Amino acid sequence: MxxxxxxxxxxxxxxxxxxxxxxxxxxxxxxxxxxxxxxxKRKPDEFLTDDEAFAVLKRAASQRKDxxxxxEAAGRHELAAPEKLELAIIEAFLPTLMPREEIExxxxxxxxxxxxxxxxxxPGAANLAALRGKFTGALMKELKGRADGALVKEVVDSLLx
Numbered sequence: 001m002x003x004x005x006x007x008x009x010x011x012x013x014x015x016x017x018x019x020x021x022x023x024x025x026x027x028x029x030x031x032x033x034x035x036x037x038x039x040x041k042r043k044p045d046e047f048l049t050d051d052e053a054f055a056v057l058k059r060a061a062s063q064r065k066d067x068x069x070x071x072e073a074a075g076r077h078e079l080a081a082p083e084k085l086e087l088a089i090i091e092a093f094l095p096t097l098m099p100r101e102e103i104e105x106x107x108x109x110x111x112x113x114x115x116x117x118x119x120x121x122x123p124g125a126a127n128l129a130a131l132r133g134k135f136t137g138a139l140m141k142e143l144k145g146r147a148d149g150a151l152v153k154e155v156v157d158s159l160l161x
Contacts, residue, residue: 004053104159
């Protein structure tokens with residue numbers, strides 16, 4: 001069953017359980033997915049593919065993370081708490097992301113494949129920036145959906161510095 005369809009079917013369960021946070025989160029996700037379907041010029045009763053649904057889930061998780069950071073920076077921990085609960089529910093639907101160690105193994109193999117010199121083997125800041133961009137792009141293409149972009153950037157920076 002597709003993720004979009006699964007989310008829709010879990011709403012009645014959350015209603016019966018009187019789980020307000022889960023219900024609110026599921027409704028917001030289904031609404032976001034329906035908006036995405038309409039934005040793609042399809043009928044609102046159609047379902048997103050799993051790849052499209054993952055994109056919506058990642059966007060929702062990113063929004064929650066941003067909100068949490070802003071609320072905590074402003075000292076509004078009472079507003080960050082419900083966002084954290086919603087984020088946990090959203091992350092349950094996302095695939096688990098690779099740990100740093102696995103990303104490093106794949107990155108080193110990709111470096112060898114692309115013949116990228118390790119440890120500052122490329123002179124000049126402009127060349128290094130271009131090399132870093134090319135390497136990060138190739139790596140993200142290979143790891144699409146399986147790794148956090150910020151973590152991939154950290155790995156690339158550590159390998160090229």
